[in-house]
Amino acid sequence: MNLKVKIAGVELKNPVMTASGTFGSGQEYVELTDLNRLGAVVTKGVASKPWPGNPTPRIAETYGGMLNAIGLQNPGIDVFVKRDIPFLKQFDTKIIVNVCGHTTEEYLEVVERLAAEDVDLLEINISCPNVKEGGIAFGQDPKAVEAITRAVKDVAGQPVIMKLSPNVTDITEMARAAEAGGADALSMINTLTGMKIDVHRRAFALANKTGGLSGPAIKPVAVRMVWQCAQAVSIPIIGMGGIRTWEDAAEFLLAGATAVSVGTANFFRPNAAAEIAEGLAGYLEEVGAESIYDIIGTVR
């Protein structure tokens, strides 16, 4: 039985990776899970300079989910290259670096810097507000999606995954725009913008007022969007949004995703991604499939 999948020519030992922002660069998890069992580690977003993030409280629990407004705090690309890449190179897993920025130039600075580094894939977070365009997220305008994808592809030394925002009217438009811009793959979905109000304090639960909703509560939305995009584009899709069990992961694969990311579940089951990879192997056996490709996109 074969769990291997290929994303833009990069072979992953299994289709399960960690979702950006939930796993750091893995250091904090080594006592709790085996990174060698993961198809890939997707790092927390890294920018050209250190970002201090938002004021606290940065998170709030919601029914079956959570809101976060961390504000993409990160130590910047210099520290990342020196500290995080050598750390991850110790393990037998692929390295996918998530990149964020406020302007096209900031994204490109990071992508150019990574071109010389020994990492496998880049994942571009386009849910960040574009400060030069009045703060609308890159990922909320198909022209901006295509333009940023093209600009990144021009300078990238690795294949490029565009991570789509679900906070749009028609996500297939964004998927097509990314494909038109030359994206090698898509990651979806990022968090859904939400809000929680503390009725006792009569105040927002998050200092930032709004935050990104993740966790099991969003899974049906994510599965629907992955299925829609799988019909709309021919590049591979990495599906994510509320995956907690191997059954959840299998849903995304059946809907058309080639791989999956486990995010919020890392917070309550640090071993979740490794267990899900194992569970998928059992599932393939159960349904008599020889390869993961025998199930991908088979529910239309």
Add this chain to the structure above:
Amino acid sequence: MRKTRVWITAQTELCEGICSLWIKDAEMAREAKPGQFLSLYCEDGSRLLPRPVSICEIRPEEGLLRMVYRVAGAGTEEFSHLSAGDGLEVLGTLGNGYELREGSALLLGGGIGIPPMLALAKALCEKNGKEQVTAVLGYRDANTFLAEAFAPYAQVVIATEDGSVGVRGNVLDAVREKGICAEQIYACGPKPMLRGVKAYAREAGLPAQISLEERMACGIGACLACVCESTKPGEHTHVNNVRICKDGPVFDAEEVEL
């Protein structure tokens, strides 16, 4: 540090809304230090995130740990219904804990910041002798939970907001009224209290170790939810904040902006 299912050996309610929970886990009891905490997980799948709870007593020879917590919401409400023989999913031990220093110690605990002071009082008493340890405990009212448990390890002073027991006011009011002096300050409590402790320590020229709390998701330093502004760039973060769960929860008062 590991995540595992532990057995509850006892749970009692100390006063309304304050519960005392004993768990058995030899490894955690062996590695636990005063000021560290555990993450407790709910069974109810609608509540995903662990609840960080400080360690109140450590009995390594029996493999026991005690946690005293306030029922503050649905998660802690769920824990309050557990009893001896039940299992509980726990991650720990977490955080840095207090550095046990030489010299006379002033322990300041406010409200649900009192429980970790008990393990600390015991450790400091063993290290430096009971005469070197004074614990000032601040409560809202006459529900002075745990106060009697400090007696074997420390001189105990009680402050209550309503004046029903001990000094009327907060822990610092009690320190001033009783003229308590010490060489080291150790504190845990709500942020306004810790602000006061920091100002007091600076004024008195004393080192103060303070324990902070914040909403947490992972509890292990990965998600960057529970940060506190710091005076210098954090060693891990490289920006002006520190991770309460991993770099703390105990900080030198001068390291952090409150």
